[in-house]
Amino acid sequence: METRKPTRRRETEDRRPEGLVSPVEGFNERARRAVRDGDLHDSVELFTNKSVAGRNAVLNALPEAPGLRERAYHIKQETMANLDRYLGQMADAVEGRGGNVFFADTGEDVVRYIGDLARRKGAKVLTKSKSMATEEIELNRRLEEDYADLDLEIVETDLGEWIAQLAGDTPSHIVGPILHMNRRRIADVLSGVAGEELPPDVEALGSFARRRLREKFLTADIGITGANFGVAETGTIATVTNEGNGRLVTSVPPVHVVVMGIEKLVPRFEDLSVFVRLLARSGTGQKLTVYTNFVTGPRAPGEIDGAEEFHLILMDNGRSELLGTEFEEALYCIRCGACLNVCPVYRQTGGHAYGSTYSGPIGAVITPLLKGGKEAKDLPHASSLCGACWEACPVGIPLHDLLLKLRNKQVREGVAGKAQGLAFKGFENTMKNPALYKISGKAGRLARKPLAKAGAKDGIPKTLPGPLGAWTNGRDLPELAPKPFRELWKEGI
Amino acid sequence: MADRAEFLEKVRHRTQRGRYKPTHAPDVAWTPKDEPPREDPRIEDPPARFLQELEALGGHGKRVTNLGEVREYVLSLARGREAKLLVRWDVPELEELGADGPLEEAGVEVAVWRGLEDFREVAGKADIGLSTAEWAIAETGTLVLEGGRGKGRSVTLLPPTYVAVVPVEKILRTVPEAIEKYAAGYAAGGAAGLPANVCLHTGPSRSGDIEMSLFVGMHGPGDVHVLLMG
Amino acid sequence: MKVALFVPCYVDLVNPEVGVSVVRVLRRLGVEVVYPEGQTCCGQPAFNSGFFDEARAVGRHFMDVFEGEEEWDYVVSPSGSCTTMVAHYYPFIYENLPDERDRAEALAPRVREFSDFLVNVLGVKDLGARHEGRAVFHTGCHQRRELGVLEEPLELLRNVEGLDLTGWKNEELCCGFGGTFSVKMPDVSVAMADEKIKALDESGADTLVSCDSSCLMHLKGRLRRTGRETRVLHLAEVLDENGG
Numbered sequence: 001m002e003t004r005k006p007t008r009r010r011e012t013e014d015r016r017p018e019g020l021v022s023p024v025e026g027f028n029e030r031a032r033r034a035v036r037d038g039d040l041h042d043s044v045e046l047f048t049n050k051s052v053a054g055r056n057a058v059l060n061a062l063p064e065a066p067g068l069r070e071r072a073y074h075i076k077q078e079t080m081a082n083l084d085r086y087l088g089q090m091a092d093a094v095e096g097r098g099g100n101v102f103f104a105d106t107g108e109d110v111v112r113y114i115g116d117l118a119r120r121k122g123a124k125v126l127t128k129s130k131s132m133a134t135e136e137i138e139l140n141r142r143l144e145e146d147y148a149d150l151d152l153e154i155v156e157t158d159l160g161e162w163i164a165q166l167a168g169d170t171p172s173h174i175v176g177p178i179l180h181m182n183r184r185r186i187a188d189v190l191s192g193v194a195g196e197e198l199p200p201d202v203e204a205l206g207s208f209a210r211r212r213l214r215e216k217f218l219t220a221d222i223g224i225t226g227a228n229f230g231v232a233e234t235g236t237i238a239t240v241t242n243e244g245n246g247r248l249v250t251s252v253p254p255v256h257v258v259v260m261g262i263e264k265l266v267p268r269f270e271d272l273s274v275f276v277r278l279l280a281r282s283g284t285g286q287k288l289t290v291y292t293n294f295v296t297g298p299r300a301p302g303e304i305d306g307a308e309e310f311h312l313i314l315m316d317n318g319r320s321e322l323l324g325t326e327f328e329e330a331l332y333c334i335r336c337g338a339c340l341n342v343c344p345v346y347r348q349t350g351g352h353a354y355g356s357t358y359s360g361p362i363g364a365v366i367t368p369l370l371k372g373g374k375e376a377k378d379l380p381h382a383s384s385l386c387g388a389c390w391e392a393c394p395v396g397i398p399l400h401d402l403l404l405k406l407r408n409k410q411v412r413e414g415v416a417g418k419a420q421g422l423a424f425k426g427f428e429n430t431m432k433n434p435a436l437y438k439i440s441g442k443a444g445r446l447a448r449k450p451l452a453k454a455g456a457k458d459g460i461p462k463t464l465p466g467p468l469g470a471w472t473n474g475r476d477l478p479e480l481a482p483k484p485f486r487e488l489w490k491e492g493i
Numbered sequence: 494m495a496d497r498a499e500f501l502e503k504v505r506h507r508t509q510r511g512r513y514k515p516t517h518a519p520d521v522a523w524t525p526k527d528e529p530p531r532e533d534p535r536i537e538d539p540p541a542r543f544l545q546e547l548e549a550l551g552g553h554g555k556r557v558t559n560l561g562e563v564r565e566y567v568l569s570l571a572r573g574r575e576a577k578l579l580v581r582w583d584v585p586e587l588e589e590l591g592a593d594g595p596l597e598e599a600g601v602e603v604a605v606w607r608g609l610e611d612f613r614e615v616a617g618k619a620d621i622g623l624s625t626a627e628w629a630i631a632e633t634g635t636l637v638l639e640g641g642r643g644k645g646r647s648v649t650l651l652p653p654t655y656v657a658v659v660p661v662e663k664i665l666r667t668v669p670e671a672i673e674k675y676a677a678g679y680a681a682g683g684a685a686g687l688p689a690n691v692c693l694h695t696g697p698s699r700s701g702d703i704e705m706s707l708f709v710g711m712h713g714p715g716d717v718h719v720l721l722m723g
Numbered sequence: 724m725k726v727a728l729f730v731p732c733y734v735d736l737v738n739p740e741v742g743v744s745v746v747r748v749l750r751r752l753g754v755e756v757v758y759p760e761g762q763t764c765c766g767q768p769a770f771n772s773g774f775f776d777e778a779r780a781v782g783r784h785f786m787d788v789f790e791g792e793e794e795w796d797y798v799v800s801p802s803g804s805c806t807t808m809v810a811h812y813y814p815f816i817y818e819n820l821p822d823e824r825d826r827a828e829a830l831a832p833r834v835r836e837f838s839d840f841l842v843n844v845l846g847v848k849d850l851g852a853r854h855e856g857r858a859v860f861h862t863g864c865h866q867r868r869e870l871g872v873l874e875e876p877l878e879l880l881r882n883v884e885g886l887d888l889t890g891w892k893n894e895e896l897c898c899g900f901g902g903t904f905s906v907k908m909p910d911v912s913v914a915m916a917d918e919k920i921k922a923l924d925e926s927g928a929d930t931l932v933s934c935d936s937s938c939l940m941h942l943k944g945r946l947r948r949t950g951r952e953t954r955v956l957h958l959a960e961v962l963d964e965n966g967g
Contacts, residue, residue: 028908035914050705061532084505097684103500159711160702183704206700206708218613234679234687244650244698244713251646252613270676273669288633288668292693300689302642304612320503324510344897348914382908384901385771386864407773416773424769428777431763432784441736470906474913475944478737485730485739489758493746
């Protein structure tokens with residue numbers, strides 16, 4: 001068996017001097033290690049630069065791109081407002097084509113459905129094409145653990161996902177799962193499976209993977225895919241892959257299981273022409289993904305290949321909680337990864353710093369929402385709110401506004417902490433009161449002297465204790481002017 | 494098992510909560526100030542555009558005028574790839590082509606997609622897959638492949654070399670035109686108007702997962718040929 | 724033409740010379756400038772941290788001070804970010820409070836970022852300024868995306884005599900300041916500054932210009948910490964040079 005149990009990621013040692021701890025734990029701790037990892041930085045830079053350039057070229061070349069984005073937003077808005085109706089329609093359409101439909105409230109429900117199905121079928125080998133929904137619920141690990149007696153071999157077939165699986169690693173980007181690994185690392189991983197030394201050469205590594213995975217495609221009992229889109233009207237599942245694994249997984253095994261988040265719906269077949277174009281152009285800088293594959297139910301009578309049995313799992317797993325709320329737009333996401341590529345934070349940290357399946361701006365938005373409660377409360381702060389994500393999003397999701405709303409939600413729910421609450425109450429009181437504001441300015445200037453003394457030579461403090469230390473750890477502190485503007489104004493300009 | 498009615502009621506109930514104010518995303522990057530090189534939406538010469546797009550993706554395209562040329566192309570490709578087994582769709586157009594005999598004479602076994610005991614065995618072993626296509630799309634260099642009787646999905650997928658023969662009158666201009674065909678087909682004929690599988694196949698299979706370096710022929714064919722006839 | 728000057732709190736306390744330059748440039752163009760003394764801050768630090776109630780309270784104070792429809796035509800501010808807070812985000816935070824929302828929506832179009840005001844309200848593109856050197860311009864993210872004021876500062880700078888305005892790599896990238904982000908995520912914030920500084924080095928520029936003193940404060944802090952002497956100037960300071 002080639003698949004290994006996921007192991008905890010080895011954390012690289014931080015050899016640089018310790019900085020001051022951020023008031024926000026979690027992301028910052030992971031990011032601090034990431035920004036000191038030179039290999040990671042190079043890999044992320046290569047990927048994001050190439051992706052952004054590709055996307056810009058091919059989107060700008062399409063005259064109707066702005067109009068498409070507008071349409072995409074409105075289609076998704078309409079879908080979410082009537083989601084129950086469209087889900088019902090989708091289920092009817094799939095059943096009308098001889099497929100099975102299962103409504104799953106949680107990831108647990110999905111695992112049980114697939115595990116029981118595997119048991120009924122006496123399945124041994126399950127091939128999967130890349131699916132973020134199944135990553136989200138850790139389908140592989142849970143099937144292996146909960147159905148250990150079946151001794152299932154679950155094989156990821158997207159090259160990057162397969163390598164991640166073999167390495168016991170998780171994807172660090174929605175579209176480029178192993179962009180954080182360089183070819184030497186990949187050669188190490190694949191050499192371990194090959195039982196011989198493979199050169200760190202793309203041709204050699206790719207050819208090896210093709211041979212190995214080909215055996216799996218041909219012997220699989222069940223194929224599992226996600227869905228890039230599901231069409232309510234026709235019951236069609238659209239999957240896009242460049243490698244062809246999506247089409248193989250749905251064409252060769254006798255059983256095809258789709259795990260689809262309920263937000264992936266579009267109402268009509270014609271809507272696909274908006275979304276498949278936006279997804280390809282925005283995600284990978286292509287006019288169309290190599291295999292843009294539409295599957296509607298099991299194989300038709302007279303067909304020799306294509307799955308005989310078709311199962312559609314409509315998964316909620318926290319999504320419906322967002323419906324009709326100020327966060328609903330987060331459900332419009334088509335998982336193209338464009339917001340990760342343009343995000344200046346993601347560029348510095350890569351995806352693992354987010355500590356969740358979904359990284360980058362969309363990950364920072366949906367992870368705390370899907371997990372609920374105090375989970376991932378660091379992520380809404382992992383953004384400078386620059387809005388590059390909002391600008392890049394092919395569906396026009398106001399991602400940075402959603403991050404702001406999430407920060408506000410934390411304040412309302414008391415997650416933000418008492419100290420911060422007091423600080424901003426103080427801020428409010430100062431800023432509402434010009435006299436108090438004036439005094440604070442003066443106090444600040446007075447405080448400079450002892451600070452400077454405690455700090456360093458030339459009267460410029462290099463490092464400071466307390467929250468200011470987070471600033472001075474990497475930057476010089478700005479000098480307060482001897483006189484504020486308001487005094488200069490009074491004196492006359 | 495989660496109950497359908499309960500599940501949908503929960504969803505319905507949640508959609509009814511207070512609405513939010515839609516936001517308009519900035520379109521700085523969507524309507525760039527410098528006029529970039531734009532794709533020509535009119536596409537005056539669809540076959541030429543198709544070939545141009547396919548070549549750009551690393552595929553091989555050729556315009557031919559008769560079945561003889563197609564036969565010749567397939568034969569010489571089979572020789573060039575040292576093919577032992579070719580698998581093809583079981584469709585009238587490829588019967589008419591009459592390439593089976595000459596291929597067998599040249600030492601290439603031909604498997605036709607009908608009554609196969611184990612399709613995996615055949616398609617998995619074949620060196621070349623040969624099919625027609627329902628449509629082609631000029632804008633993107635795409636083949637629109639339908640599943641159906643005689644039209645194996647694996648034929649276009651498992652062999653390392655893949656050849657498609659498409660009459661020029663089957664070339665559409667844009668992706669929306671192609672999708673509209675099936676939307677209209679469904680509207681008119683319901684399930685009968687939309688095959689169980691439709692694939693928009695655009696160029697050779699590829700992966701960029703290793704350092705964004707292009708690897709061609711990842712899981713599907715890396716060697717793709719399209720003959721436009723007429 | 725009469726304008727009320729809004730000098731954001733950090734400009735008031737750290738870079739008052741920016742405010743002085745704004746006043747001088749505007750006066751030279753015949754604009755009457757007043758400075759409402761009750762002004763403090765737009766409330767953005769609280770807003771960005773999710774403390775919307777506190778931001779709303781500060782916003783009410785801001786509107787009280789700056790509404791003055793009878794007294795001035797526009798409110799002008801040397802900050803794309805603070806202008807965005809008022810013109811773009813006040814309607815957002817008062818969305819469910821009709822009275823304040825109406826006030827915010829009425830005020831929004833009258834609050835203008837400095838370069839936007841010069842070019843689009845006054846119709847001025849050449850201030851007759853002079854500055855020797857090679858400069859790159861950093862467009863603050865709010866100015867770029869919420870305000871869409873992209874070309875205006877560049878046009879103004881292109882007309883500065885002696886100034887060689889050059890492009891730099893990935894210029895649309897955020898500098899990493901992000902308000903409280905700069906102290907909540909200090910490591911990433913500094914890494915973001917480093918990427919900008921690398922691009923700055925590659926551009927060969929000796930001057931960094933922006934319409935946002937907050938971005939400049941952050942970048943300058945990093946430039947100085949890494950031993951660089953790059954000149955760091957607000958657009959108003961450049962336009963004010965050589966007495967016009």
